Amino acid sequence: xxxxxxxGWLYLLPALLFLxxxxxxxxxxxxxxxxxEGYNSASQTYxxxxxxxxxxxxxxPYFLQAVKNTLLLVVxxxxxxxxxxxxxxxxxSSIPKLRDLYQxxxxxxxxxxxxxxxxxxxxxxxKTPYSDGMINALIHLFGGETVDFMDGPYxxxxxxTCLYTVWIVMPFKILILTSALxxxxxxxxxxxxxxxxxxxxxxxxxTLPMISPMIFYLIITGFIGAxxxxxxxxxxxxxxxxxxxxxxxxxxxxxxxxxxxxxYPSYASAAALILFAIVLTITVINLLVSRKHVYxx
Amino acid sequence: MRIYLEHVTKSFPSQNRKEKRNVIAVNDxxxxxxxxxxxxxLGPSGxxxxxxxxxxxxxxxxxxxxxxxxxxxxxxxxxxxxxxxIVFQNYALYPHLTVLENIxxxxxxxxxxxxxxxxxxxxxxxxxxDLVQISRLLERRPKEMSGGQQxxxxxxxxxxxxxxxxxxxxxxxxxxxxxRLQTREEIRRIQRETGIxxxxxxxxxxxxxxxxDQIVVMKEGIVQxxxxxxxxxxxxxxxxxAKFLGTPPVNVFSGEIRSGQLYLGQAPVLPFPGGRDGxxxxxxxxxxxxxxxxxxxxxxxxxxxVMGRDTSVVCTHPAAEAQIRAIISSEHDVxxxxxxxxxxxxxxxxxxxxxxxxxxxx
Amino acid sequence: MQKKSIAGRIVTYCLLTVWAVIVLFPFYWMILTxxxxxxxxxxxxxxxxxxxxPTMQNYVDAFSAxxxxxxFLNTMIYTxxxxxxxxxxxxxxxxxxxxxxxxxxxxxxxxxxxxxMIPNELVVITNFVTMTNMHLRNTFTGLILPSVASVFYIYLxxxxxxxxxxxxxxxxxxxxxxxxxxxxxxMMPICQPTIVTIAILKIIECWNAYVWPRLIxxxxxxxxxxxxxxxxxxxxxxRENIPAMMAAVVVISVPLIILFxxxxxxxMEGVSRGGxxx
Numbered sequence: 001x002x003x004x005x006x007x008g009w010l011y012l013l014p015a016l017l018f019l020x021x022x023x024x025x026x027x028x029x030x031x032x033x034x035x036x037e038g039y040n041s042a043s044q045t046y047x048x049x050x051x052x053x054x055x056x057x058x059x060x061p062y063f064l065q066a067v068k069n070t071l072l073l074v075v076x077x078x079x080x081x082x083x084x085x086x087x088x089x090x091x092x093s094s095i096p097k098l099r100d101l102y103q104x105x106x107x108x109x110x111x112x113x114x115x116x117x118x119x120x121x122x123x124x125x126x127k128t129p130y131s132d133g134m135i136n137a138l139i140h141l142f143g144g145e146t147v148d149f150m151d152g153p154y155x156x157x158x159x160x161t162c163l164y165t166v167w168i169v170m171p172f173k174i175l176i177l178t179s180a181l182x183x184x185x186x187x188x189x190x191x192x193x194x195x196x197x198x199x200x201x202x203x204x205x206x207t208l209p210m211i212s213p214m215i216f217y218l219i220i221t222g223f224i225g226a227x228x229x230x231x232x233x234x235x236x237x238x239x240x241x242x243x244x245x246x247x248x249x250x251x252x253x254x255x256x257x258x259x260x261x262x263x264y265p266s267y268a269s270a271a272a273l274i275l276f277a278i279v280l281t282i283t284v285i286n287l288l289v290s291r292k293h294v295y296x297x
Numbered sequence: 298m299r300i301y302l303e304h305v306t307k308s309f310p311s312q313n314r315k316e317k318r319n320v321i322a323v324n325d326x327x328x329x330x331x332x333x334x335x336x337x338x339l340g341p342s343g344x345x346x347x348x349x350x351x352x353x354x355x356x357x358x359x360x361x362x363x364x365x366x367x368x369x370x371x372x373x374x375x376x377x378x379x380x381x382x383i384v385f386q387n388y389a390l391y392p393h394l395t396v397l398e399n400i401x402x403x404x405x406x407x408x409x410x411x412x413x414x415x416x417x418x419x420x421x422x423x424x425x426x427d428l429v430q431i432s433r434l435l436e437r438r439p440k441e442m443s444g445g446q447q448x449x450x451x452x453x454x455x456x457x458x459x460x461x462x463x464x465x466x467x468x469x470x471x472x473x474x475x476x477r478l479q480t481r482e483e484i485r486r487i488q489r490e491t492g493i494x495x496x497x498x499x500x501x502x503x504x505x506x507x508x509x510d511q512i513v514v515m516k517e518g519i520v521q522x523x524x525x526x527x528x529x530x531x532x533x534x535x536x537x538x539a540k541f542l543g544t545p546p547v548n549v550f551s552g553e554i555r556s557g558q559l560y561l562g563q564a565p566v567l568p569f570p571g572g573r574d575g576x577x578x579x580x581x582x583x584x585x586x587x588x589x590x591x592x593x594x595x596x597x598x599x600x601x602x603v604m605g606r607d608t609s610v611v612c613t614h615p616a617a618e619a620q621i622r623a624i625i626s627s628e629h630d631v632x633x634x635x636x637x638x639x640x641x642x643x644x645x646x647x648x649x650x651x652x653x654x655x656x657x658x659x
Numbered sequence: 660m661q662k663k664s665i666a667g668r669i670v671t672y673c674l675l676t677v678w679a680v681i682v683l684f685p686f687y688w689m690i691l692t693x694x695x696x697x698x699x700x701x702x703x704x705x706x707x708x709x710x711x712x713p714t715m716q717n718y719v720d721a722f723s724a725x726x727x728x729x730x731f732l733n734t735m736i737y738t739x740x741x742x743x744x745x746x747x748x749x750x751x752x753x754x755x756x757x758x759x760x761x762x763x764x765x766x767x768x769x770x771x772x773x774x775x776m777i778p779n780e781l782v783v784i785t786n787f788v789t790m791t792n793m794h795l796r797n798t799f800t801g802l803i804l805p806s807v808a809s810v811f812y813i814y815l816x817x818x819x820x821x822x823x824x825x826x827x828x829x830x831x832x833x834x835x836x837x838x839x840x841x842x843x844x845x846m847m848p849i850c851q852p853t854i855v856t857i858a859i860l861k862i863i864e865c866w867n868a869y870v871w872p873r874l875i876x877x878x879x880x881x882x883x884x885x886x887x888x889x890x891x892x893x894x895x896x897x898r899e900n901i902p903a904m905m906a907a908v909v910v911i912s913v914p915l916i917i918l919f920x921x922x923x924x925x926x927m928e929g930v931s932r933g934g935x936x937x
Contacts, residue, residue, distance in 0.1 A: 007838065008761025015752035015771075018808035023774055026785030033784065088678055091671045104923050105679045108686070110930065111919040113867050115885045116908040119892060120685040123692070123901055130701055134688065137705045167681070172930065179931045228778060231869045231885075238893060239873075250780055257787055258874050265784050272780045279778070356829050377835030389826035393848040402844075403834035458834070 034269035046266075053270035062242050063271060066252040072158060073165060073248070074226040081166045082218055085173035090203070092174070093181040103178065110171035118235020121164050125149035150237070157237070157246055164232055169225065173218050180214035181207070212294045220286050227279050230254070249275045298366050298461040298494045300330040300353060305362035307348055322348040324518040326362070330496060330511075335488045337505030337526075338498045340515035341541070346498045347466060349515070353496060354464050355379045366461055377406075379462070382455030386467035388447045390439040390454070397435040400425055400454050407458075425453040428487060445476045452487065463488070465497035469504055481508050502542045506530065514538050531643075536653040539580040539646050545609070545624070550616045552579040552647070559647065559657075562616045564593045566640055569647070572656065578648040583609075585644025586623035588630075592637035596621060601631055612636060689912075693717050693905040700902050717906035726879055727907055730887035737802055737872075737883055738865035744807045745861050746854065753813050754842050757820035758828055768817075774810045779870075787874050797878045806871060812857045815932070819853040820846055856929030859922055866915055884911040 034053050036046040057063050092102055109117070124134045127148040136146040149156045184207060192202045208215075230250040233241055241247035242255065249271065255261050256268035305326040308319040323345045330336050338346040351357040352364065355376035363372045371379050382403075390399050400422040404413055413421070426432045429449040439447055448468065455463060468484060469477045485508045488495045499505050505512045506526040514521045514529065514537075522534045533539035539547050550561050554572045558565040561579065586594075596612035599620060603609075610623045610631050623638065625631070647657035692700065694713035721727050755761070756768050786805045795801030823846060831841045847854060869885040876882060882890060891907055919926060 004759070005761040008755050008759040008764060011751045011755035011759060012767065014748040015808065015813060018748060018804075019771070019774060019810070022786055022805040022808060023777060023782050023810075026782035026789075027777060029785040029788075030781050088675065091674055095668070095671055095675070102675050102679060103927070105682055107923070107927055108682055108916070108919070111863055111915045111926065112912055113885060113888070113915065115867075115869055115888045116912050117685055117689075119888065119904060119908055120689045123905070124685065124688060131704050131706060134706050167685075170682075175927055175931050224778075228780060234869070234889065239889065253780055253784070254870065254874065257784055265788055268784050272778075272784060276778060276781055354829075354833060356832065376829075376833040381833060383830060383833050385824075385826035385830065387824055387826055389824055389830040391827065391845055391849070393845075393851075402831075402836075406835045406840070454830075 030269045030272060033266050034273050036266055038266075053266045054274065057267055057270045057274065060267075062247060062255075063249075063252050065242075065245060066247040066249050069158070069161075069246060070227060070229060070248045073161060073229055074223060076158075076162045077165045077169070077226055078219060078222040080162070081169050081173055082215065082222060084166065085170055085177055085218070086215070088170075089174050089177035089181055090207075092178055103175075106174050107171045109168055110175075114168060114231050115235045117168075118164065118232060121160065121167075122150060122236055125160050127152070154245065157244065160236060161233060161246060164236060165226065165229065168232060169222065173222070176214055176218055177211065180211040184210045216286070216290045216294045220283055223282055223286065224279055227275065227282075249278075299332045300462060300494060300496070301365040302326050302328050302330075302349075302353075303363045303365070305349075305352060305359045305364060307345075307352060307357060308360045321518050323352065323359075326520055328513065328520065328523060330494060332494055333492045334510040335485065335495045335497070335508060337509035337512045338496060338515065339502055339505040339512050339541070340500065340521075342500055343517075344515040345518040346500075346513075346515050348518075350383075350464050350466055350496060350498050353462065354381050354383050380458070380460050381462045381464055382458060382460035383464040384448070384451045384455050384466065384468055386470050388439070388451040388471075390447055390450055392439050394438070395435065396426070396431065396437050396439075396442075396450050397422060399439070399450055400457050403454060403458050421457055422453075425457040428456065428490065429453045429483075443476075444472050445480055448472065448480060449483070452484075456487075456491065456493070460493065463491075463493045463495040465495065467499055468497055469499070469501070477504070484508060503544055506542065514541060516541075532655075532658075533580075533646060534655055536578050536580065536648045536655075539648070539655075543582060545583050545622045547580040547582055547646075548621045548623075549618060550579040550581065550614065551618070552577050552616060554647075559645075561594060562614065564595065566593045567642060567645060569657065572647075576650045577656070578650060578653065580646040580648065581640060582644040583622050583624040585641045586610075586625060586638040587641060588625055588636055589639040590637060592639040594638040594640065596636055596638065598631065598634060598636050603627065610636060686912075689905045689908050692902055693909045695902050697900060697902055717902045718910070720900070720903040721906040721910060724903065725887070725891055725907070726882075727887065727910060729880065730882050730884045731911070733881060734866060734883045736799060737806075737868075738862055740799070741803050741806050741865050742858055742861045744803070745809055745812065746858060748807060749809060749812045749816055749857065750842070750847065750854070753816035753820055754838075754846060756813070756817045758846075759838070771810050771813060775814065783871065783874065786871075790875055795875075797876050797881045799881070801875050802872060802881065802883075806865065806868065809861065812861070816850065816853055816857060819850045823849055852925070853929075855922075856925055856932075859918065859926055860929055862918065863915060863926075887911070 035049050035051070037050055037052045038047045088106070092099060092106075095102075125136075126133045127136055127146060127150070132140065132146050133149075135149065140146055147153065147156050149160045188206050188210070189202065192206055197205075228250050229248045233246050233248055233251060237244040237246050239259065241251045242261075247255070253268045253271045253275070256264045256271060305323060306321065307323040308321045311318055311320050326349065338349055340346045348357060352359055355371070355374055355378075358373060363370055365371065366379065376383075391402065394402065401418055404418045404421060407413060423432065423435075426435060429452050431446060431449045431453065434442060434446060434450075439450070442450070448471075452465075465484070469480055472480055481504060484495075484497075497505075497509075509526055511524060512526050512529055513523045516537050522529050522538050524532075529538065530542050533542065536549070540549065552566075553560045553576050554569050554574050555565075556574065557568060557570050557572070559567045559569040559577075559579065594614065596614045598610060598612045600611040601608060602611065604627075606627065607624050608627045608629070608631065610621075610625060612621050612623070614621055643658075645657070646655055648654060649656050691708075691710060694715070694717070695710050696712065696714045696716060699710065699712065752771075756764065756771075790796060790801045790805070793801075795804075827845060828841065831845060836844070867885060868883060869889075872881075872883045872886050873889070876886065879887075879890065888907060888911060891904055
């Protein structure tokens with residue numbers, strides 16, 4: 001009997017070692033860091049304990065800019081990508097031929113290196129003295145005013161960021177929604193057809209409620225993912241996001257930790273905890289809202 | 298190999314956290330299974346029969362009591378040291394291995410002095426496959442075979458190590474009706490041929506009755522009755538056993554004993570000398586009814602089902618809780634709204650109203 | 660669904676094709692640009708959608724001007740070691756949770772589940788400080804160790820292990836099979852599809868890793884492809900040699916795309932069972 005317990009723990013030991021060292025201990029530690037005032041990473045000393053780090057971060061204009069950018073990104077990309085993915089998935093489920101081909105193509109961005117494709121987006125949207133770039137050439141063709149998306153006005157940079165984010169997150173959403181749609185029992189549609197239900201009504205009254213748990217799942221993971229945006233922005237604007245005015249909360253955390261403005265793990269910890277608090281709050285709100293609107297079979 | 302269970306009790310912590318009481322799956326089970334016999338453990342689901350099987354196998358250890366194989370105390374031995382083979386309801390064949398690899402698997406686990414050479418292993422596996430008649434299927438995978446074939450592979454795998462005891466957990470439940478008949482004969486044949494002491498668990502009384510040397514009827518962890526199938530059927534010790542055995546099931550009436558007579562409703566149906574007066578349960582086997590123009594038991598006919606050799610009469614009686622089913626010879630004429638029956642005394646069992654133990658025949 | 664009219668069907672295919680073009684266009688553009696010569700690219704004020712004089716010179720530049728081969732090798736080492744270690748850890752603990760019955764199993768599993776909610780950003784800070792203090796910056800040890808543990812994969816595999824009927828375990832016990840042998844001979848072959856899926860997802864994750872490698876390495880000798888591409892973008896080739904940059908981008912994208920084309924069924928199935936990006 002003793003042996004049995006020992007064996008269980010033995011099998012679990014490697015996981016416990018890794019998780020203990022690199023998840024559980026850091027979790028405790030990050031709380032401590034965030035409360036240590038004036039921590040110096042060179043001498044590993046601090047002079048007090050309190051909430052100063054949080055107050056510093058909340059008053060830092062770079063952080064406020066990062067929060068604004070992140071919020072804008074979340075508010076724009078989550079509904080846009082979910083809606084677009086729903087539209088595409090519904091169309092995809094309705095075609096008899098080529099479905100696998102389209103589905104495979106649509107999934108491609110999932111397996112690409114974000115940093116690498118970000119570079120391609122950059123050169124597509126960039127405007128240099130030698131060339132207007134691909135996108136601007138198109139805009140020009142349709143008689144629009146060219147604009148430098150990478151170094152120009154804020155709205156243009158935000159637009160590129162949102163477009164790239166949507167491009168990156170779509171594969172996952174399309175995949176989840178098409179498999180959700182495929183799992184709806186076709187008998188419901190047959191019954192609805194016998195009752196001469198109009199197509200739009202079938203969609204809103206049968207399809208949507210049936211796949212609502214998955215839509216909701218996508219919204220929650222979408223929120224969480226968008227709040228943690230960082231490497232997409234690096235790919236587009238380079239590591240110095242503050243200079244481009246396009247930093248995100250996660251970017252702020254890493255900048256505080258490392259790099260030209262780094263060396264402040266306390267500020268980084270405080271900012272990370274603030275981010276965690278925001279994400280947690282929004283997730284809880286989402287869960288509460290969903291109680292009313294999501295149909296669980 | 299004789300199996301002897303001595304005061305075996307097994308209790309589990311309750312699944313329900315609020316309830317601190319332990320659940321007793323097997324309660325004080327004492328029984329000897331003679332060498333070379335086929336024994337059926339029978340009971341409704343949750344009666345502790347599977348737990349008993351697991352205890353014999355060694356997958357569970359008893360909370361108290363002892364288990365002997367022959368003269369060896371195996372109570373604390375792990376299953377691999379007991380020399381048992383087991384076949385599960387879903388066969389538990391390794392899906393990624395072929396039939397041959399499945400049968401070889403137990404042999405490959407042998408270590409040290411017991412270790413066998415490849416050729417010997419192959420011989421033994423072929424022999425086991427021959428015994429259950431699947432020699433032509435050795436290269437197939439479990440998925441490519443019918444349920445009956447999978448069952449045979451599972452038996453071959455259990456037998457290949459020549460176990461002292463063979464255990465079968467609901468061996469026929471996953472088969473369709475026709476295969477079930479065939480397979481149960483097969484199990485009987487294999488058991489006879491090998492002479493291995495075999496214990497199997499089932500909830501199907503017909504299955505247990507048809508092939509067992511002995512049956513053990515269990516209810517809620519307690520053994521109700523042990524004996525030869527016919528004996529248990531003819532002489533059930535209590536109402537539960539009477540109800541559990543037999544298809545169609547026994548017909549239960551609420552009766553009364555008054556001045557040496559057994560009454561069903563207002564009609565005295567049998568003489569009952571020496572019994573105390575009072576209410577009783579009466580169980581009458583379907584074959585215990587004989588239509589007779591002046592029979593004492595008057596029933597209203599609901600349906601007559603002709604089955605060729607026999608006729609099944611479905612009828613009601615005010616003293617019976619449910620519909621009565623009587624099996625009579627098809628020579629009798631039972632047209633009409635009512636039918637009168639004589640009763641065969643040997644097919645009537647009377648049980649105490651409170652304890653439900655049998656009081657007649659005494 | 661109801662049968663659509665021909666017009667409706669045409670609209671559907673048009674819409675899907677438009678999205679397919681949006682998805683594929685960046686890939687086309689990167690390949691196209693990578694085969695344009697430096698002078699040709701910079702000579703186009705309005706970029707051309709095709710080229711008549713493809714050149715491989717940019718690929719030569721990509722490998723010679725920056726240590727792209729080095730980045731590649733680093734990434735392969737990092738991916739292989741991390742994935743292997745992860746598999747050992749995940750298989751053992753998933754088996755413990757699924758089949759072994761030991762004191763504290765329920766509590767441990769709850770702890771593991773709650774760890775799934777912890778965002779990486781919270782723990783990276785301490786890991787960075789720890790690794791720096793242990794002088795493990797710019798080492799493979801420092802790169803790999805914090806990337807190994809994946810609670811989600813433990814969960815995924817545990818669920819799969821539990822679908823293997825318990826009777827198989829009992830039958831193996833009766834036959835005297837040890838736990839380790841049962842795990843390797845029975846559980847892993849049966850659950851091989853899930854294990855392969857997990858491995859592929861982890862490979863994708865490793866290949867695209869950016870944040871942790873960026874924090875822990877600042878010498879090119881230890882850069883992974885993501886950091887390499889960032890380095891190329893900031894300092895490589897001179898800022899304006901876009902075709903060489905695109906050649907590098909193509910080179911680092913190709914392995915994953917090949918992996919995807921070979922395993923696309925498996926990958927998509929695995930991701931739809933609960934993977935998330937990043």
